[in-house]
Amino acid sequence: MTSFRVRPATTADVQTIQILVEPLVNDRILLGKDLVVFYEAVQEFRVAVAPDGRVIGCGALHVMWHDLAEVRTLAVASEWLGKGVGHVLLEHIERDAHALGLQRLFCLTFETAFFRRHGFEPVNEELVDPAVFAQLSLSPDEGVAEFLNLSRVKPNTLGNTRMLKRL
Numbered sequence: 001m002t003s004f005r006v007r008p009a010t011t012a013d014v015q016t017i018q019i020l021v022e023p024l025v026n027d028r029i030l031l032g033k034d035l036v037v038f039y040e041a042v043q044e045f046r047v048a049v050a051p052d053g054r055v056i057g058c059g060a061l062h063v064m065w066h067d068l069a070e071v072r073t074l075a076v077a078s079e080w081l082g083k084g085v086g087h088v089l090l091e092h093i094e095r096d097a098h099a100l101g102l103q104r105l106f107c108l109t110f111e112t113a114f115f116r117r118h119g120f121e122p123v124n125e126e127l128v129d130p131a132v133f134a135q136l137s138l139s140p141d142e143g144v145a146e147f148l149n150l151s152r153v154k155p156n157t158l159g160n161t162r163m164l165k166r167l
């Protein structure tokens with residue numbers, strides 16, 4: 001079996017994470033973020049690390065409300081695809097979500113088959129009531145705006161599927 005391990009990200013990983021996701025951002029698969037935003041979110045990230053210490057994957061958990069969080073920036077280096085790295089990263093993210101008391105995990109993705117295999121289902125309905133929607137719309141976070149499907153970010157989300165997993 002190919003060995004790799006998953007651990008919480010450190011600030012030393014942040015530039016590597018940005019480099020890892022850059023091609024996916026250029027292809028409009030993932031939302032681009034400034035380096036400062038990655039640093040501010042470092043505690044949300046887990047990274048997968050090859051035996052030689054190289055970061056080969058990442059994924060993040062962004063809490064949005066008391067029961068609700070989003071899986072973000074899940075990405076695996078091209079030469080490591082299909083070796084279970086994404087699966088183990090998502091397992092860790094789900095474990096973190098459980099530990100935080102969350103009950104619902106959202107994602108916005110083109111990788112519907114991968115997320116389906118991990119228990120996510122496409123959703124069309126509103127996932128929050130109007131009062132929570134109003135609160136979330138105060139967030140400056142672009143990902144939250146995408147979750148709310150605000151018109152200003154709709155071009156970013158074209159072709160993506162909204163998916164949800166109940167934990």
Ligand SMILES: CC(=O)SCCNC(=O)CCNC(=O)[C@H](O)C(C)(C)COP(=O)(O)OP(=O)(O)OC[C@H]1O[C@@H](n2cnc3c(N)ncnc32)[C@H](O)[C@@H]1OP(=O)(O)O
Binds near residue numbers: 073082087108109
């Ligand atoms: C919420 C968001 O962040 S949305 C964005 C999601 N990310 C992206 O779209 C970025 C581009 N995509 C990627 O980086 C990757 O494709 C990911 C993250 C979606 C999946 O990462 P991977 O490491 O390839 O996933 P993983 O290997 O666990 O599973 C993929 C396939 O490999 C298979 N697999 C799992 N373990 C192994 C293994 N040890 N050996 C061989 N194959 C394996 C799985 O069964 C699965 O098979 P299938 O897709 O052919 O049915």
